Amino acid sequence: MSYIGHRRFLPRYHPYQFQKKAFNNEEEIEIALEPLKGEEILAQVQRLNFWLGKKKANSRATDINEKFAGRKNLFFSIDYWKSLYVRHTLDVMHIEKNVCESLVGTLLDIPGKSKDGFATRMDLDEMGVRKELLPRVGQNGTKLPPACYTLSREEKKNFCKTLFENKVPDVHLVREVKLCGPVYLRWIDQFERQMKILKDYVQNRDKPEGCIAESYIAKEAIEFCIEYLYEVDEIGITPKKYRFDVGxxxxxxxxxxxxxxxxxxxxxxxxxxxxxxxxxxxxxxxxxxxxxxxxxxxxxxxxxxxxxxxxxxxxxxxxxxxxxxxxxxISIAKDxxxxxxxxxxxxxxxxxxxxxxxxxxxxxxxxxxxxxxxxxxxxxxxxxxxxxxxxxxxxxxxxxxxxxxxxxxxxxxxxxxxxxxxxxxxxxxxxxxxxxxxxxMLEHRNSSNLMPSVELFDKNE
Incomplete structure (x- = not known):
């Protein structure tokens, strides 16, 4: 399961980049594209027109600009928007949930959640790859041949058991972490917790906005005064005061x-x-x-x-x-x-x-x-x-x-x-x-010792 062309984002010289039959019968030798800067994106969409709301149904595009109208992001009207390294902070929690549901649903063949269906298999026919996975029509109806990721009942049990018992370290490393900080400081859970705090400020239900404003101003005033106290840290995550290599x-x-x-x-x-x-x-x-x-x-x-x-x-x-x-x-004890x-x-x-x-x-x-x-x-x-x-x-x-x-x-x-x-x-x-x-981008040497051999899928060529 992969997107065509996305093998370029693997480490350089990864064995999967040279496998053909496992993907689309082509090697992926292109180098991954670097993320565009805000100025570069703005230069591409600068001449495009855009409007708010829905366009009238009977209107017709008269030039190339109007055909692509509506594609320019409204936030580019903000002066500093083009200078931001990360212009959209996507919610990690929902992305992980959606991706996890798609992967687990496909592996466990959950109805309504699996991404492997009749339409997906027909796409393979249109692309001219993996002919052995095309739907088979018989007297009892249309059946989908099992793929390499199709699990038996016992394998599904082992898969679920592994997910339930598995423990991983508490790290999360992506490019946005380097630029924006830890994920848990900017995902949606943080704002939901803040809403819970603001709701607790309400003492008079007849005037909720006034209660929230009064309590919030008092909290800000206290934190401002704390800055003038000696050796006192404000409420929040304790800053790390140790050297990286000392511990x-x-x-x-x-x-x-x-x-x-x-x-x-x-x-x-x-x-x-x-x-x-x-x-x-x-x-x-x-x-x-x-x-x-x-x-x-x-x-x-x-x-x-x-x-x-x-x-x-x-x-x-x-x-x-x-x-x-x-x-x-030594080879033996007496050696x-x-x-x-x-x-x-x-x-x-x-x-x-x-x-x-x-x-x-x-x-x-x-x-x-x-x-x-x-x-x-x-x-x-x-x-x-x-x-x-x-x-x-x-x-x-x-x-x-x-x-x-x-x-x-x-x-x-x-x-x-x-x-x-x-x-x-x-x-x-x-x-x-x-x-x-x-x-x-990482340079992998001796990667053949870490991943399956390329010849596994292309031995007949």
Missing amino acids: LLLPSGCVVRIDHKLWVQVEIQLNESRNNILEALRWIAHGPRPEVIKYQGYEINGYRFHTKERDDLRVVQNSGVYLDANTFQ KNHVVANMSFYGVIQEIWELDYNQFKIPVFKCDWAENNRVIKKDEQGLTLVNLNRIGHKDDGFILASQPTQVFYVEDQLDPRWSIVIVTPRGEYIYDSREDLGDI
Whole structure:
């Protein structure tokens, strides 16, 4: 299910751009168009006439301008409208609802909600593609052949179960977020909540407008006075006062005394990571205080990490971690020829510690890592699967908070022992004001290891 020509918006050299039979028998090699600026759109519609209301039915267009009349946006009459990067903030909640209903309705074949019907299949005949999906007329009526996305009854149950049980990180990244801020500050829910606040201002139902105006002015006056108070923030979302690369421990920590064996594991990790900082090494060699503070969350490098215990109480998942590290590898236990190679580790954060070395503090994660031997694999779609039930590396469970990449796990309904690994995009970006505000195009190298082979659909050509 895709729009013709929309494969250009995938990352460059994506395998889907070179597949033919799966789409419209053509490769998609064009580059995605960059969003037009307001000045460019205004230049295209500047000469067009427009009017308000409906046009008379008996009127006829006399020139090219009148044929396209009514297409020029009325907001361009505002002086600053053409200078806005985002001219229309669409409501995310309704868009997600409509798109989700269309996708789920098509996959589950819900009557009235599915986008796959007789008219859709006849469009394929007009386009000259996917002849095997055209409607078949028989004695018992017209039937639609099953498509690649047609699910059986058991597959529909697994699909619904996955949607119900799935937890994802709390991020939402699109171009508009970069320009307009977080989605939850500008979708329609925000205005509906504000209407609820304004309605609560009404004390005299005979004069509701006066009550709202009086209470609103009083609230604005109080917030104005707060600006002159020292170290007092106005009501709203607390501004983040930490550096992007340093990190921030989330509140509600507790002090505990740690066993000596765990201290040894932490010291090994710190000594390996701080070998170029002599002053820090002296304090590390001296040792931290015997008590550590345990936290439930930590923010660093654009990620928000939580412990598994906290994730179990929430509807999102922020405890999955991935680490790509160099390690010694041997073929058998008696092999003395160690080989240094790159290895991937997947795990779940169990505890977050803050080590106090008097002069500085170091946050570390205590994780349960999945075994690397026969518990990490790739399926035919190029997805990474890991068995989180088989825990390994029990003597090396600590990492620095700055080291891991955040991932989240989706249970494989065909085999619940395995979980699909999906990398979490960063929640924040560092960029200067001179960079392009268009969509970012990624260059994919070795993408054939991540997606299905192109030959799957074009092997007969």
